[in-house]
Amino acid sequence: MNSKQLISKIKEKILNNEYENKKLPTEDMLMEEFGVTRYSVRKAIQNLVDHGLIYQVQGSGMYIKERRDDCLVLSSTEGLVMGFSNKSVTSTLLDLKIVEADDDLANDFKCKIGTPIYKVTRLRYLDGVPFCVEYSNYNKNIVSYLNKEIIESSIYEYLRNDLKLNIGFADKIISSEKLSRKHADLLNLMENDPSLIINDTVYLTNGSIFNSSKVLYNYKITKLFDVANLK
Amino acid sequence: MNSKQLISKIKEKILNNEYENKKLPTEDMLMEEFGVTRYSVRKAIQNLVDHGLIYQVQGSGMYIKERRDDCLVLSSTEGLVMGFSNKSVTSTLLDLKIVEADDDLANDFKCKIGTPIYKVTRLRYLDGVPFCVEYSNYNKNIVSYLNKEIIESSIYEYLRNDLKLNIGFADKIISSEKLSRKHADLLNLMENDPSLIINDTVYLTNGSIFNSSKVLYNYKITKLFDVANLK
DNA sequence: TAGTGGTCTAGACCACGCG
DNA sequence: GCGTGGTCTAGACCACTAC
Known part of the structure; x- marks a missing residue:
């Protein structure tokens, strides 16, 4: 599993509303789930942040933003x-x-x-x-x-x-x-x-x-x- | 020297036209110059890329873009x-x-x-x-x-x-x-x-x-x- | 205080451009 | 083929939130 595939996987789960409470799993959990290191998880996450799908809060977690289908x-x-x-x-x-x-x-x-x-x-x-x-x-x-x-x-x-x-x-x-x-x-x-x-x-x-x-x-x-x- | 300081340092050099041929030093040289690891260099560079100051070409180097003072x-x-x-x-x-x-x-x-x-x-x-x-x-x-x-x-x-x-x-x-x-x-x-x-x-x-x-x-x-x- | 994301190190190997 | 940036691993410690 490389970074690009990881982006697709997580993005797909977000768009299918597979995450509870508009919150992503922790980085540790994503590392575990996809069998990659923290580097790859954070690289994929960065892409989602840049594209406006999620935002991160240190000490708290990663949150899914409301979708903007009109933009x-x-x-x-x-x-x-x-x-x-x-x-x-x-x-x-x-x-x-x-x-x-x-x-x-x-x-x-x-x-x-x-x-x-x-x-x-x-x-x-x-x-x-x-x-x-x-x-x-x-x-x-x-x-x-x-x-x-x-x-x-x-x-x-x-x-x-x-x-x-x-x-x-x-x-x-x-x-x-x-x-x-x-x-x-x-x-x-x-x-x-x-x-x-x-x-x-x-x-x-x-x-x-x-x-x-x-x-x-x-x-x-x-x-x-x-x-x-x-x- | 942390990442933020590194961004300032490199940005300053760019704006002062201190780099020849519109080309930045290699990542190795920046690591050497500022006494940091590749992680920090690349993190600083990423910031400059995102802000439109430079672009990177694998196998070739990092290039300074023309400035857009009107935007x-x-x-x-x-x-x-x-x-x-x-x-x-x-x-x-x-x-x-x-x-x-x-x-x-x-x-x-x-x-x-x-x-x-x-x-x-x-x-x-x-x-x-x-x-x-x-x-x-x-x-x-x-x-x-x-x-x-x-x-x-x-x-x-x-x-x-x-x-x-x-x-x-x-x-x-x-x-x-x-x-x-x-x-x-x-x-x-x-x-x-x-x-x-x-x-x-x-x-x-x-x-x-x-x-x-x-x-x-x-x-x-x-x-x-x-x-x-x-x- | 426990758990989360943020920063950083040290190293390996890969992909690409360029001569 | 050499030198460059791109990807990835494994691990440490820090900063912040939330309880």
């Missing part, structure tokens, strides 16, 4: 499909093309000018409601192939499972802007309505950037969730 | 004053009163109805520009005293340094809304302009909630920054 969890985004596993996520491809990186794109990707870049535009729905407009760019030297079918399901699952990419981390910049007429129409909102915007730069574990994107979210149905460690 | 760092908020140490942060007290918790407040704080609660409203400026309107509530059983002077400087520094509170973590919910006329006037914006909003619930390390707040940020000058670990 996108910022720190753990595995794509919308995983994040909202209880809702139906669908996507419509609005545009797909390959361009050569200009100054701006080369800067985004820290790559050479002229590098081939996939430019993908999607409109995504949550239970059938327009949820976000996504402009996403992929370095074609890393993401060698994309098509309509992949794009309309889950790109990230494809990258992980089929292309075997090791996704490391994402820098996220969150802001708010007025919607243009075009974007408002797509999201069934009014021109100049607010929009919640996330700009992502996504890195592989080897440090190279394979994806940069700008996503405009429907402000009426979007909330983001994050846990800040202030210790 | 509020979500995961490490130590109050605005610390977050924007290069800018002048000032605050105007708009309202201060003590109320007894009603149903809603009791629910926010997971406390009994009737618990005394400080209600604080501030307008905060960044280099003199209206930056955010803050509605913040404090459980008076934990935060026993507040006054105008404290509120117009840095409440969190007071809570930490004077009241010796051990602040643990904050749950943050981020959204976007249209501004009311009143808030627009305060922020020098127009009615129905967008606003970036953060709702915080802040816990002590012992698990009790001492603060809940709603902050409306000026969308023209506010960006939030966060790092998502996707491994």
